[in-house]
Amino acid sequence: MKGVTIWFTGLSGSGKSTIAQIVYKELKKAGYKVEILDGDVIRTNLSKGLGFSKEGRDENIKRVGFVCDLLTRNGVIAIAVCISPYREIRDFNRKRIGNFVEVYTKCSLDECIKRDPKGNYKKALAGEIKNYTGIDDPYEEPENPEVMVETDKTTPEECARVVLDVLVKLHYLEKKDIEVSSEEEEKIKQRLKSLGYL
Helix, strand or coil: CCCEEEEEECCCCCCHHHHHHHHHHHHHHCCCCEEEEEHHHHHHHCCCCCCCCHHHHHHHHHHHHHHHHHHHHCCCEEEEECCCCCHHHHHHHHHHHCCEEEEEEECCHHHHHHHCCCCHHHHHHCCCCCCCECCCECCCCCCCCCEEEECCCCCHHHHHHHHHHHHHHCCCCCHHHHCCCHHHHHHHHHHHHHCCCC
16 A cells, blocks of 8 residues: 655644544545644644744654654555645655645635634734744745645535545545445535536
8 A cells, every 4th residue: 555645734723634634534434544643742742842933843844744754655644734834844845755745725814813723813913922823924825735625615524525536636545445425426526616626
């Protein structure tokens, strides 16, 4: 089985974790070897003590990339869920890993602020958190991601389906492994067509 890293990037609150969890469950159900590395969990375990300066963030993303590379080389599907705001470091991991699928969860800043699952935007806007991505620190959008889903226009399930379909097209998955009922497939296809994904 060919390993691959699926790298979810996007603003906080853009839906990365939710979509990644759906993809993870589908792959598990289909019998694939898959691991998920979520930014919050990584910060607590692998990158404890690293700050949120550009250097600290870059080092954190390099560490996640290192683990993804090990997993990918050993035939595992590694799902990384990190804001990873800087293009250069994402590209560094792409070169290092090789089998790399970048998923950009695009969502307007206004919508992310509305969702604000951890209350961090509120704190950043009040000046309680400094260098917060999207507020006073930049998020550099991917230029050519393999997958781009607009999460303020599409449900998490539809976004996950787009990710899985692209993985099939890129020959990382077998279509038969992720098939849904033909009625469900048709419904999803029509919706994605209307959104311009197909």
